[in-house]
Amino acid sequence: MKIVFPYTGAENMGVGFLSAVLRRHGYETQLAFEPSLFDDTKFLHIPAIPKLFNYNQRFADYLISLKPDVLAFSVFTMNYAWALEIAAKVKEKMDVVTVFGGVHVQALPERVLIHPQVDFIILGEGEYPLLELVQSLERDGAVDRSILNLGYVKDGVNVINPVRPLEEDLDTLPYCDREIFEHCEDYGDSILYMCGRGCGFHCTFCANQSKRSVFPNKKKWLRMQSVDRSLEELRHLRDTYHPKSFLIIDDVFVLNKKWMREFCERYPAEVGVPFQVTGYPSVLREEDIRILKQAGCFYLQVGIQSLNPDNRRKILKRFETNEQLADCIKWCRNEGMGISVDYIFFPWEANEEDQLAAARFFLEHTPTRLANFYLTYLPGTEIIHYALEHGYLEESGLRDIEMGVNAHYHAGGEFQSQKETMKLLNNFYVFFILIIMFPKSVGQFLFRIRAYRYARFLPKILILVFKEIILPLFSRDSIETPNFKKYVKYYWLHLPTALFGIYKGKSGLPHDRSSRGT
Numbered sequence: 330m331k332i333v334f335p336y337t338g339a340e341n342m343g344v345g346f347l348s349a350v351l352r353r354h355g356y357e358t359q360l361a362f363e364p365s366l367f368d369d370t371k372f373l374h375i376p377a378i379p380k381l382f383n384y385n386q387r388f389a390d391y392l393i394s395l396k397p398d399v400l401a402f403s404v405f406t407m408n409y410a411w412a413l414e415i416a417a418k419v420k421e422k423m424d425v426v427t428v429f430g431g432v433h434v435q436a437l438p439e440r441v442l443i444h445p446q447v448d449f450i451i452l453g454e455g456e457y458p459l460l461e462l463v464q465s466l467e468r469d470g471a472v473d474r475s476i477l478n479l480g481y482v483k484d485g486v487n488v489i490n491p492v493r494p495l496e497e498d499l500d501t502l503p504y505c506d507r508e509i510f511e512h513c514e515d516y517g518d519s520i521l522y523m524c525g526r527g528c529g530f531h532c533t534f535c536a537n538q539s540k541r542s543v544f545p546n547k548k549k550w551l552r553m554q555s556v557d558r559s560l561e562e563l564r565h566l567r568d569t570y571h572p573k574s575f576l577i578i579d580d581v582f583v584l585n586k587k588w589m590r591e592f593c594e595r596y597p598a599e600v601g602v603p604f605q606v607t608g609y610p611s612v613l614r615e616e617d618i619r620i621l622k623q624a625g626c627f628y629l630q631v632g633i634q635s636l637n638p639d640n641r642r643k644i645l646k647r648f649e650t651n652e653q654l655a656d657c658i659k660w661c662r663n664e665g666m667g668i669s670v671d672y673i674f675f676p677w678e679a680n681e682e683d684q685l686a687a688a689r690f691f692l693e694h695t696p697t698r699l700a701n702f703y704l705t706y707l708p709g710t711e712i713i714h715y716a717l718e719h720g721y722l723e724e725s726g727l728r729d730i731e732m733g734v735n736a737h738y739h740a741g742g743e744f745q746s747q748k749e750t751m752k753l754l755n756n757f758y759v760f761f762i763l764i765i766m767f768p769k770s771v772g773q774f775l776f777r778i779r780a781y782r783y784a785r786f787l788p789k790i791l792i793l794v795f796k797e798i799i800l801p802l803f804s805r806d807s808i809e810t811p812n813f814k815k816y817v818k819y820y821w822l823h824l825p826t827a828l829f830g831i832y833k834g835k836s837g838l839p840h841d842r843s844s845r846g847t
Contacts, residue, residue, distance in 0.1 A: 330356055330467045333397035335388075335415055337363040337408050339819070340514050342523055342578075343431065343455070344403050345505035348837060350456040353503050356463060358837040360509035361395060363388045364823035365411075378827075385411070387830040389418035397425055399463060404431040404441075405536075406707050406733040416446040426466060430455040433733075436539035436709030438480050440731055442487045450480040452543050453492040456502065494546040499526065499554045504562050507570075512833040515818055516570035521578050522563060524592070525553035528580035530609065533646050534634070534673070537580070539709030551584065556591045563600045574627070575604040582606035583617055593624035603627045605667075610657045611649035618660040628697075629661055632671040636687040637678060644677070644715055655694040669698040672761070674754045676704065676721040676743065681781075684757040688764060688781065692772045695765050698796075701758045703742030706730045755785035759792060766796045 332351055334344050348358040367378040392400065392415070400419065402412040416427045430451035434441050441450055449472075451458045458478035465473040474481065480489040496502065505523075507516065514520075527550040528537050541550050563575060583589055583606065596604075605628035606621065613631075621629065633654050635641040642648055654670070661668035672687065691699060706713050706722065708731055716722035722743075729735060735743050744750050760781040764772035775781075794817070825831040 330398045330463060331359065331396065332356055332399045332401055332463060333359045333361050333392065333395050334401050334403065334509070335361045335363070335392060335412070336403060337365045337411060340510045340521055341403055342505050342521055345507060345510065346456055346502060347401065347403070347459055348506035348509050349503040350460050351463065352506060352837055352839045354460055354464075355839045357839060358506070358509060359395060359397075360513075360834055360837075361388070361392050361832070362510075362513045362834060363832075364513065364819070364826050366820060366823055366827035384827075385414055386418060388832075389415050389422075391830075391832045392419050393423055399426045399428060399466065401428045401430070401459060404429050404433045406433050406705070406730075409433045409733045413444055413446060417444075420446050428459065428462065430459070432536045432540055433708065435543055436536070436707070437731055438489055439487055442480060442482055442489075448481065450489075451478050452480060452489065453478045454496055456496075458493070492543045492545065495526075495544050495549050495552070497546070497549050497552060499552055500558045504565065506837060507566070509834075509837045513823070515815065515822065516566075516572055518572065518815055518818065519574045519576050520566055520570060520572045522559075522566070522575050523579055524559045524577060524582065524588075525551065525579050525585075527551035529584050530581065531646055532634075533644065533711035533715065534704070534707070535710065536707045538711060539707075542709075553585055553588050556588065556595065559592065560595060560599045563596075563602070567600060567602050572602060575600075575602055577604055577606045579607060581609045581612070583608045583613055583621075586617070589617070590620060593620045593626075596624045601625065605630065607631070608657070609649070610653040613653075613657050613660075615656070615660045618657075618664050618666065622664040622666050626666060628667040628669065629657075630669045630671070630700075631657060634671060634673045635675060635678060635683075636672075636690050637683050640675070640677060640683075644675075644712070646711075651690065655690075658694045658696050661697075667697040669700055670696040671700045671702065673702045673704055674742075674744070674757070676716070676750075677719070679744070679750045679753060681753070684753075685781070688757065688760060688776075691761060692764050692769065692776070695769070697765075699761050699765050701761060703744055703754065705735060705742040752785060756781050756783065759784035759787050759789055762789075762792055762796055763787075766792070 334348065336344055344360065351358050363384065365384065367375040368384070400416065402416065404412050412429065419425060420427065426448050427446060428449045428451060429441055429447050434450050435452060438450055438452060441447055449462060455478070458476055461476045462472065462479065465476065474483070474488070475490065477490055477493040480487065482488070529551050531538070541547050544550070566572065603625050606626055607630045610631055610633065618629070631654070634645060634647065636651060638651060658668055658670070678684065706716065713722065713730070717724065735745055744754060760775070763775055763780065763784065
């Protein structure tokens with residue numbers, strides 16, 4: 330039996346774990362990857378180009394040519410409408426079982442099941458529910474409908490089975506399957522890695538809310554692999570792909586201080602590849618930054634999202650202070666470590682007063698990199714209730730949220746139809762980049778001439794290329810800002826697919842190195 334994972338955008342470690350468990354049990358898996366160039370959720374959102382080249386139809390035809398028995402879609406809000414369209418196009422021409430899982434399904438299981446092209450959904454962690462579903466299909470084609478985490482439609486009625494507990498011992502899982510993504514990722518540059526699962530915080534805009542809510546043992550939401558297991562797998566990845574760096578993408582890597590310190594003490598001798606991690610300003614201390622730097626961490630990513638302390642605390646349920654963020658930036662700078670700060674444009678802060686306060690903060694406490702985002706409401710998040718209650722969102726807009734209509738958080742998000750608001754926010758999007766890119770005296774000059782009222786007329790892409798590719802070439806650290814460089818490389822790698830529909834990939838046969846693990 331052949332299981333194909335249609336996916337778009339970038340590597341998804343969730344898909345890698347699903348494939349690894351299936352391959353460990355003898356099943357053939359394959360990734361079918363659509364890069365969606367010029368229609369990504371980041372900088373180049375030009376829908377006319379995908380329409381011109383008929384991306385979705387040719388991708389559906391490619392899927393059909395692979396002759397899958399099961400199509401397993403890992404669905405988040407940004408790719409939900411795409412997944413529905415692809416599944417429908419494939420089912421028009423062949424008999425195939427479709428399974429939808431992922432964070433969007435967690436938030437809206439009933440809504441996902443109304444679509445006839447969706448045969449099954451899987452809630453919760455999907456590795457073993459998907460395996461059991463495939464085993465059931467293989468036996469006689471009559472599905473065991475008692476499988477925990479499974480959802481389906483029977484006689485016109487949605488049936489959603491109970492969700493099994495979270496897997497508490499992550500060491501029992503096989504290594505994430507990297508081979509199926511080899512053809513679409515530059516592993517020689519950097520490799521994603523996760524040491525654990527879950528987050529210890531409750532931000533109102535984050536999809537972790539809906540993911541956490543379905544589990545009977547949700548208090549075990551934050552789990553870590555053993556340090557032994559993490560270092561063993563990182564060594565395997567180092568020796569296999571020889572990456573320049575690891576991007577450790579745990580939601581908050583620094584939360585378990587005892588675990589982090591053991592990891593950092595052993596990492597230089599046992600792995601020794603530069604890495605970057607995520608942090609949370611309220612739990613970071615100067616000593617933590619020093620320990621991370623000594624272990625080989627070259628970059629820290631933190632989210633602040635808003636520089637209005639009242640909004641951050643009352644609306645977002647984030648309780649760090651501006652002083653803690655300023656300290657975090659200072660400590661990183663003192664240690665020679667890069668720091669990237671995430672910042673979101675919210676509708677209740679779509680005014681010059683809030684944005685100028687943020688700009689002044691970034692001028693005084695300058696991070697290495699500032700990642701701007703426009704708010705995208707994610708289904709199942711608490712922030713939607715706030716927006717409805719206070720008039721920032723109409724009930725009529727909920728359908729668009731469910732379908733991910735405005736899920737382009739770099740291209741405008743929920744503001745795309747608001748021309749005047751977009752002018753204001755686009756000005757500050759570019760202005761923020763300018764004031765952290767140039768010396769402080771230049772930033773002060775830009776304030777004096779009120780450049781924040783006209784900055785949107787500057788070419789955003791060229792500014793980003795200059796900031797994140799050209800300037801680092803003149804710094805001592807050539808991998809200072811790897812994300813945007815990787816983004817540019819990604820476009821170069823996948824142009825043949827975008828222009829000519831040339832899809833690359835190989836089938837993941839069972840019992841090879843990707844099925845390794847304890």
